[in-house]
Amino acid sequence: MSYRLSEIYLLLMLMNKRQIILNTISIAFLAMIISSSVIGSKENTLVIQGSNTVFPIANLAAARFQECNPGITVTVGGEGSGAGIADLIDGKADVATASRFPKQSEIDEANNTDVELIVHTIAKDGIAIIVNPNNPLSELSFEQISKIYNGTYTHWSNLSLTVAVDPIRVLERDESSGTHDYFNEEFLNGEEVNPNTVSDYAQYQSTSQLFADVAENVNAIGYGGLAYVDETVKAVAVKKEEGDTAVTPTIATVSDASYPISRPLYMITNGEPEEGDLRKYWLDFILSVEGQSIVLYVGYIPIGNYLENYDPTNPPECKVIVEGTPFGFITVPIGIAIFALALRRRN
Incomplete structure (x- = not known):
């Protein structure tokens, strides 16, 4: 057989x-x-x-x-x-x-x-912005994502959130990653994350490693391809402008272009x-x-x-x-x- x-x-x-x-x-x-x-x-x-x-x-x-x-x-x-x-x-x-x-x-x-x-x-593909399931964050705007990754927002309390560990742990892919390059062009004007301007920081060669870190740390935030999202992390809804409706990344929302990061x-x-x-x-x-x-x-x-x-x-x-x-x-x-x-x- x-x-x-x-x-x-x-x-x-x-x-x-x-x-x-x-x-x-x-x-x-x-x-x-x-x-x-x-x-x-x-x-x-x-x-x-x-x-x-x-x-x-x-x-x-x-x-x-x-x-x-x-x-x-x-x-x-x-x-x-x-x-x-x-x-x-x-x-x-x-x-x-x-x-x-x-x-x-x-x-x-x-x-x-x-x-x-x-x-x-x-x-x-849609790039999902992910946090730990125990983080109360539900949505982010492009401006807020940029401010987290450029070090303007260093604590979850800057977003009026109460998280068990307040300093934001900023995670990204390494320089060989195409996702890293795309994300930085979209949110950092092509610049790199400066580890000295964020409270906590780590960089990973693989998406799986990054997602595992988010799953283990309530204060972490990261990003990655839609296929890697599972129940161990939470993909937050994203909107381009403050007045827009935030959209959660799914196959359907990436397919119809309503999710803004693809x-x-x-x-x-x-x-x-x-x-x-x-x-x-x-x-x-x-x-x-x-x-x-x-x-x-x-x-x-x-x-x-x-x-x-x-x-x-x-x-x-x-x-x-x-x-x-x-x-x-x-x-x-x-x-x-x-x-x-x-x-x-x-x-």
């Missing part, structure tokens, strides 16, 4: 989002190990590196892509948008993932090494992939109904009209792109491993 991804999807739906993200890491890691026994050339290997925000999409998509094509190995990293673009320029990655558009300095560096950065939009998510290649190029097969999969269903499933917003076609219980049949590969080779090991992981995490 084998487990298909339709069954895995149903199994994962019983878990919270943080468990889903952790499990997608396990899926991709197992797929990489198992499929490595049946590939023997670089042409059947795809290296994807970059955004920690895009990581859950790429990881789960890689598992399904390899399930359909056991002769292909897809490795996925999430060290940050800047790291992914740098690896693409250096020839260490086939596809870079990014939560921001390439900077002019990166474009110039690429041009100097005969690398053409082609940007493919694959999803949309951005596209990208995959970037060196040149436009042509027919027969593994990178094109990968991008075609990401932009297919099934690929966009994965985007929605992990908590981001598909592009196009894919919301109407989404059915996590009935994914399309595999489209095999490498002739002669032993179809189904990975299906049983991944299914059994995920089933075991799920049982262990639920107990």
